[in-house]
Amino acid sequence: xxxxxxxxxxxxxxxxxxxxxxxxxxxxxxxxxxxxxxxxxxxxxxxxxxxxxxxxxxxxxxxxxxxxxxxxxxxxxxxxxxxxxxxxxxxxxxxxxxxxxxxxxxxxxxxxxxxxxxxxxxxxxxxxxxxxxxxxxxxxxxxxxxxxxxxxxxxxxxxxxxxxxxxxxxxxxxxxxxxxxxxxxxxxxxxxxxxxxxxxxxxxxxxxxxxxxxxxxxxxxxxxxxxxxxxxxxxxxxxxxxxxxxxxxxxxxxxxxxxxxxxxxxxxxxxxxxxxxxxxxxxxxxxxxxxxxxxxxxxxxxxxxxxxxxxxxxxxxxxxxxxxxxxxxxxxxxxxxxxxxxxxxxxxxxxxxxxxxxxxxxxxx
Numbered sequence: 001x002x003x004x005x006x007x008x009x010x011x012x013x014x015x016x017x018x019x020x021x022x023x024x025x026x027x028x029x030x031x032x033x034x035x036x037x038x039x040x041x042x043x044x045x046x047x048x049x050x051x052x053x054x055x056x057x058x059x060x061x062x063x064x065x066x067x068x069x070x071x072x073x074x075x076x077x078x079x080x081x082x083x084x085x086x087x088x089x090x091x092x093x094x095x096x097x098x099x100x101x102x103x104x105x106x107x108x109x110x111x112x113x114x115x116x117x118x119x120x121x122x123x124x125x126x127x128x129x130x131x132x133x134x135x136x137x138x139x140x141x142x143x144x145x146x147x148x149x150x151x152x153x154x155x156x157x158x159x160x161x162x163x164x165x166x167x168x169x170x171x172x173x174x175x176x177x178x179x180x181x182x183x184x185x186x187x188x189x190x191x192x193x194x195x196x197x198x199x200x201x202x203x204x205x206x207x208x209x210x211x212x213x214x215x216x217x218x219x220x221x222x223x224x225x226x227x228x229x230x231x232x233x234x235x236x237x238x239x240x241x242x243x244x245x246x247x248x249x250x251x252x253x254x255x256x257x258x259x260x261x262x263x264x265x266x267x268x269x270x271x272x273x274x275x276x277x278x279x280x281x282x283x284x285x286x287x288x289x290x291x292x293x294x295x296x297x298x299x300x301x302x303x304x305x306x307x308x309x310x311x312x313x314x315x316x317x318x319x320x321x322x323x324x325x326x327x328x329x330x331x332x333x334x335x336x337x338x339x340x341x342x343x344x345x346x347x348x349x350x351x352x353x354x355x356x357x358x359x360x361x362x363x364x365x
Contacts, residue, residue: 001059001272008033008057010042010091011064015260016106016164018171020061023264033057043083048090052098060103061267062091062144070133070248070326072178077136084140092147096157102278103159104267105148107289109256109330110138111163119333122163122289131327149287160281162267165293165332168351169260170358175211182257185247185304186356188217189311192245195221196315198230202363209363220246224315244316245308248323251301256293256331259351262344266292269342277340293332294344300325310352 007024011017012034024032033055042048042064066083073080088105095103112120113128125145130138148159172183179187187210194202203221207213213221220243227243270281270290282288298306304317337343346354 003028004031005029005059006031006033006055006057007059007061008055010035010060010062010087013037013171014063014065014067015167015169015171015173016263017061017063019169019260019264020063020267023261023268027268042090043086045086045090045093049094049097052094052100056098057095058101059271060091060095060100061271062088062095062103062105064091065106067137067180068173068178069180069184070324073134073137074324075177080134081136081140084137085143088140088144088147092144092151092159095159096151096155101158102271103148103157104271105144105159105161107141107145107161107163108138109163109165109291109293109332110134110327111142111145112330114327116330118329119295119331120291121333122291122336123286125287125289133324133326145287145289152282152288153284158278158282160270160288160290162270163289163291163332164263165256165258165291165330167258167260167263169355172260172355174359176214176217177211181255181300182303182307182352183355185307186311186352186359188245189308189313190356190359191217191221192224192315193311193313195225196228196230196313198225198228200225206363217246220244227315244318245304245313247300247304247317247319249300249319249325250321251304251319252299253325253327254297254299254329254331255303256295256297257303257348257351258293258344259346259354262294262346263292266337266342266344269340273340290336291332291334292337293334294348295332295334295338296348297329297331298348306349307352310349310356 009017009020012021040051064087112124114131116124145161148161151157151159168182173179174183174187223243
């Protein structure tokens with residue numbers, strides 16, 4: 001791929017898209033095309049097709065999506081399926097009409113069945129029922145996979161889907177109502193540490209940057225503050241909660257995590273493959289997908305303890321067994337990526353430390 005190739009990164013302001021943009025820029029690509037949502041609404045077919053007709057990108061990385069954790073998926077199922085379906089439909093179809101050379105469509109490990117054999121292989125797609133808590137989102141992502149497969153078969157396009165594991169890193173969503181588990185844990189333990197030290201001004205600053213706190217969590221912070229002898233400055237009714245950070249579920253489910261910078265490197269690695277290796281990703285007998293992960297997982301309890309240690313919160317944590325756990329385990333089989341010669345570089349501990357450092361710096365901006 002030439003350094004002056006026209007490359008469109010859809011969703012460049014998000015967690016994944018911003019990492020892709022940084023990675024492509026660092027490798028000297030000079031003709032990167034981006035649009036904010038205000039400039040281009042990918043949910044509108046006419047806008048999307050006009051953009052592709054005008055810009056004529058040669059390569060596309062489709063990272064635009066509506067994303068969120070269990071609570072967000074449960075609260076807004078219609079938005080998760082409708083918006084993600086619209087984005088995939090419009091981008092993939094417009095890419096074909098514009099004659100795009102290669103397209104990478106970002107999927108998610110949630111496309112695999114809830115009770116999938118572990119580790120999850122690419123051929124396990126559509127072999128069983130999905131996890132109910134994120135089924136609408138998963139269905140939209142599966143539609144993107146099958147669209148790539150259908151367009152490749154009918155039109156001879158070069159479209160593939162990559163299935164990353166759980167991602168985290170700079171520009172993640174730290175809103176406690178809609179975030180995924182890892183950024184949610186980072187923020188919870190950070191705010192709990194501030195409350196334990198009576199640092200309510202910093203908590204207010206954090207709220208102004210990352211969004212207001214749910215009443216139940218605010219009450220927990222007050223309980224933590226009182227337990228350490230500090231006077232709370234954020235009164236709320238009904239604050240008789242344990243002086244601890246509460247985690248949804250039992251803590252038993254296991255998850256695999258990949259720093260978003262590793263994913264960006266993997267996507268660039270794939271896009272730069274020679275024709276023979278790229279063609280190996282476009283089989284005629286199955287969907288054109290490839291898993292991207294680290295091949296190791298950790299329980300939610302172990303993850304919470306790790307984040308707690310990195311953030312340096314000295315208090316307690318409890319698990320709310322009345323809340324859903326989600327899929328029992330999600331570990332990707334990453335052997336195909338390994339055979340292509342790629343593996344991630346960052347450990348989970350180092351990745352969380354870097355993400356927390358970014359969080360701290362961004363909280364005061």
